[in-house]
Amino acid sequence: MDIRQLGYFVAVYEQGSISAAARHCCVAQPSLSAALRQLEQELEVTLFVRLSKGVTPTEDGEKLYGHAGRLLGQLQSLKASFVQPVARVKFRLGLIRALGVERMSQLLREFSNAVPGLELHLVEPTDSCDARIITPQLLKAGEAFQPIWHDSYLLAIPLGSALSLQQEIQLDDFEQLPLIKRTPCDAWNTIYPELIRRGIKPDLRADIQTIEYALGLVSAGVGCALVPNLDSLLQRQDLILRPVNLPKLKRELGLAYNKNHTSAPLSVLLQLCQATA
Template sequence: MDIRQLNYFVAVYEQGSVSAAARQCCVAQPSLSSALRQLEQELGVSLFTRLPKGVTPTEDGEKLYGHAGRLLAQLQSLKASFSQPVARVKFRLGLIRALGVERMSQLLREFSNSLPGLELHLVEPDELCDARIITPQLLKAGEAFQPIWQDNYLLAIPPGSALMLQEKIALSDFENLPLIKRTPCDAWNALYPELVRRGIKPDLRADIQTIEYALGLVSAGVGCALVPDFDNMQQRNDVILRPVNELKLERTIGLAYPKNSNTEPLTMLLQQCLQAASR
């Protein structure tokens, strides 16, 4: 077992995908897969269950992740103890909710690693900050906007619902449909006024803020909910995802920053956002 194998294992665990981990580690996918197999053979266990789209950790994988995280953190601390101190650079980044844990973790990790001494503070988007990751609707005067991700929204449906037999959901299907409202949500802001305009009345069962709670309620059979089509959504087997017909439900996520600012941290963050947008 070596540090390289552990780094690859942690990357696969956090990304939920061998190909995404290979891109993050800047290594060919076959090389990473080979190192992962060697690690599994050495430990005599299977660390991941392979799925049609991505992987999920086994019980042994969960156990190793805790040990690997502590070991890699200790190694990083050891290296840092022999490094020359660097000047701390504070950067306040405002974030809206529901940005996608995996992709945001990767973006923030790459940003932090690109600038020694960076002290990153994550704040609400309406607080004083150096830049914000938001939708264009929240853009302020004097800010430039660099798009990063384009998200489509799907309707998450409880398993067993009759709607799971349909390839697409029509707006008429929302009549009396048990529905979970999630705010703030760009898709909800587009869907609900259109339902009102057409005289369609869904059965609102809950009003919550986070995607995680919305998916939990869908999984429990409470109702349906609009969710962004993140990569990890397709790996869930406790909800059914279907597109909504007749209405374009999407949002753009990007970096908003002062037009007259050209600090080093902002320049580095812009570069990371451009790279994320090109993936």
């Protein structure tokens, strides 16, 4: 038994999923699974029950979690007592909405780990900042752009809707369709002019800003909403997601930064974004 195995075990316990724990620990899933199996073999117990959507701890897993948490906490305190203070490095990063919590968390975790003493401030993309994660349409004069992710858009549909029987949504299906408008939204800016051009009039039920509220209204049966195909949304069971037959219904996300401004943290973040892309 070693500290690495215990750290992986605690991550699986707290994340409720081996794949999520692997992302949290920045390690390949097979490596984490192998370490977990070794720990179970050494203790001669089963620590988790594998389910279709994650894991749940056994009685032995619950018992080990208490011991492991204390040991890891003591180790962290021991290391901290010998660490010299690190100069704080402030970095302001502007973020647009609906970037995807899971992938953004991983990027920010890697950024924080790679820059000692980093003091990260997440702000609105319109605020003064050192860099921004935005779409190309929001670029300012003098900014460079490093692509990171490319997303397509899906139509989120309430359970029981007749549209859920279709594998793909056509533009004609938007005629009098109960629709939740979300602004700002690149998909809306793309699809709405096309609907107007074709004389198609959806039935707008709400105009809101966040994906969370839009999905809540979809789940409640108020109407449909255009949302990016984020992994976290694809796992939801309270609504249906279908592609829309409009090739241009996509967005690009990337890191925007001043071409004439360089810093060590910005260079690190730029490298991470290039690796992610």
